[in-house]
Amino acid sequence: MSFLIKGCELLEITGLQDVRISHGVIEKINSNILPIDEDTVIHASGGLLLPGLHDHHIHLLSLAASLNSVHCGPGEVQTEAELSAILQAENNNKTTDWLRGIGYHESVAGDISRDWLDAYIPDRPARIQHRGGRLWVLNSAGLEALGLLNKASEDNLPQGLEKKDNGRLTGRLYENDAWLRNRLPNKMPDLSEASYRLASCGVSSITDTSPSNGVQEWNHFHSQQKSGKLLQAVRVMGSLNFDRELKKLPTDPLLTMGEYKVHLLESDLPNFDTLCSDMTEAHLRGRNIAIHCVTHTELVFAISCLEEVGIVEGDRIEHASITSPKMVSRLSENGLRVVTQPHFISERGDQYLHDVEIDEQPYLYRLQSFLKTGVALAAGSDAPFGGFDPWSSIRAATRRRPPNGVVLGENEVLSPEQALALYTSDPAKPGLRQRSISPGEEASLCLLNKPWAKAREILSSDMVTRTWHLGKLIYSHHYTRGQN
DSSP: OEEEEEEEEETTEEEEEEEEEETTEEEEEESOOOOOTTEEEEEOTTOBEEEOEEEEEEOHHHHHHHTTSEEOSTTTOOSHHHHHHHHHHHHTTOOOSOEEEEEEOHHHHSSOOHHHHHTTOOSSOEEEEETTSSEEEEOHHHHHHTTOTTOTTOTTSOTTEEEOTTSOEEEEEESOHHHHHTTSSSOSOOOHHHHHHHHHTTEEEEEEOOTTOOHHHHHHHHHHHHTTSOOSEEEEEEOTTHHHHHTTSOOBTTEEEEEEEEEOOGGGOOOHHHHHHHHHHHHHTTOOEEEEEOSHHHHHHHHHHHHHHOOOTTOEEEEOOBOOHHHHHHHHHHTOEEEEOTHHHHHHHHHHHHHSOGGGGGGBTOOHHHHHTTOOEEEOOOTTSSOOOHHHHHHHHTTOOOTTOOOSOGGGOOOHHHHHHTTSBOTTSTTTSBOOOOTTSBOOEEEESSOHHHHHHHOOGGGEEEEEETTEEEEETTSOTTTO
């Protein structure tokens, strides 16, 4: 099937154009293309046609699971009383199914533990995830369901399971998503709803940045794509040995190997020499490195490791949440790329103003400073730990306003054009090669219902009318899901 998009605006060409897409690529662009029998004709009425958006940092499995989870943190829940009421209501549902909570932050009820949860939800297994994504808190019923309740003294407990001085488990489990998932029912979530919601925002491809990605996750992505449930192409980051495991896995142009993902935690940094050795091994095997950095210390450590082993073009920093002027210079001098989350200012800015030292607040989620110093910059949602809508992120980059309305980092504001570019660069070269709409390019596209002059003032996913991936229509506002 081919599509003929009539009367659309292109950023690259003056005047309205017709665009024909066929066999997965853009076949022809002209001011007046006559339809042929194979064409499905779409009248754009002057709406802007863009490259399909790419989310450069997302956790798709977690996003899918979050759609059936209870929200336990800021945005939906503000106080301990509100959270306890939600948990008590869930406890009274007369079900033995797991409760999965997400988005918790200690501003709601402090550093909660197994005992705190037991007071409000004692009768069904529960696990609550911290907003940062690294911590799960389980109640006693949850520990029992996992076979952990009376095993605090055993040596084969998962690393990261916290114990008190007396050996009693607190219910706090750090950095063990994969371990936990493998011991729960319904291990791998259906991706259809999450994928469709992304498509409705114009997203035609993603980079899944979960460090624990391996054979199981790759196979699930592949099967969900083959069944039509996963509509986007996926670039998959993962562990150091993921590339060796990949040799045994099905290959597909819609599923590609990504970087070796390193997840730093300031309170538990890895041995410097060991990490450098792993990075060297990744480089020798032709893989780039992506390092999670949300504190100044983590960023200093990450760049020091990369400088020690030798930076290879394509190595990148994820988040760069706090970047001092000196570290901006080091990123620029080393040619490192940054993938960040502009919307965290609009979603979490009030909390940052409370938690982050005043002298570091100007360094939060910098944008313009990176561009001015030549740092290649792109963005990703970090969903479900941030909102998945790229247009909310694009809009946030142009405003820098927390919920309280005070501009945070006025000098970091981007123009709408700069903000849009955060989501339209090549998945393998974030912030560098901007994808274009020209003959021969892949037909992964996003059509808006407005020209750019109006769209740049709104920057909302409500403007998206259609999304294509490799010439296949994966979203249309004219159809309900399953009809297009």
